[in-house]
Amino acid sequence: MSDEPMRVAVLGGGSFGTALASIAADNGARVRQWLRDPDLAAQINREHRNGRYLPDYAINPAVVASTVMAEVLEGADLVLVAIPSKAFRDVVRQARPWLHAGQILVSTTKGIQEEGFKLMSRILEEETGFPHIGVISGPNLATEIAQKQLTATVIASDDPETRTRVQTALGCDYFRVYASNDRYGVELGGALKNIYAIAAGMAAALGMGENTRSMLMTRALAEMSRFAVDQGANPMTFLGLAGVGDLIVTCSSSLSRNYRVGQALGEGSTLDEAVEALGQVAEGVNTVRLVRDKAREDGVYMPLAEGLYQVLFEGVPAQEMARMLMLGEQSSDVEFILSREDVRQAHRDDEGPHG
């Protein structure tokens, strides 16, 4: 490998994009960051601060921000795309003229495109047709990364070069990068957990306790894994950082935007008010709708996603939904050991001809 510093481009000026840009610069890379807001770009270059998304964070001064795609992507070896799912494809299209097959292209975005139920790395693939594609996902609250709290993430790609280059670019003494070759599972985990983070924030605001949070998280994991199996992902991935790891952090912390939306709903805000007050994207609001529809279409049992959908979009009170879920059909704890159908059959047998 050459002694030249790696050249990293980050597309997006949000909190995670900014934290990753700064880590790469700390590791000696030449880093350029693209954002559409010229005032914010000027502030990053002048004050080495992102006043809108991470005001207290001292960005490595070597990070150069720009609103000009060509300047940011020129010569880049690694491109990290940190843009909300709704705008992801559009931004990749803007970047496309300066992308080439030798580059490593990585999504950091935990969301789903409505048309075709596509994850972001699929969009990278569709828009470029290039071979080095990956995703970063894991328990990664950007605010904590900015405080240099010890953190781990996952780079997932079936391309070993992508995994290795990202581990080199971003791994440091407070940010540890684990590798996976289950890109789809890792990416799906990051998107799905946002649903349950909203539910957990809501439960906390309604005064529900730690038993409840634990039940919610564990049943969420069962539901996520069930969906993953149906979609062809490896359910074992959900035992890792991008599954249970990310579920724990986002269901436990008001630093998560999805959790905060849930909290606001639990405190009595409408969905519109909660989203407006957040002022940033909480991907879970859209994801719950898409996953609920997909689960119905494919016949996957997802009572929590269905319940949250009804609370968010059909006006069912959260307490009433919680009661209905508690009184639902008794089921199996770990379905990979005892199937739901076996439990159901045992109940039918018990009711028997006399039942």
Ligand SMILES: NC(=O)C1=CN([C@@H]2O[C@H](COP(=O)(O)OP(=O)(O)OC[C@H]3O[C@@H](n4cnc5c(N)ncnc54)[C@H](OP(=O)(O)O)[C@@H]3O)[C@@H](O)[C@H]2O)C=CC1
């Ligand atoms: N924040 C976090 O803690 C974590 C986030 N992630 C994931 O990483 C992704 C990036 O997160 P994060 O860095 O927080 O950023 P955000 O998701 O908050 O996105 C903000 C950035 O995207 C830009 N943007 C939004 N819409 C458009 C558009 N139509 N065209 C161009 N730019 C646009 C914003 O520009 P503007 O300011 O001008 O609107 C801003 O630069 C998210 O999707 C999230 O799922 C993953 C782990 C942690």
Ligand SMILES: O=C(CO)COP(=O)(O)O
């Ligand atoms: O994904 C995250 C932490 O891993 C961030 O979650 P939010 O998008 O809810 O802030």
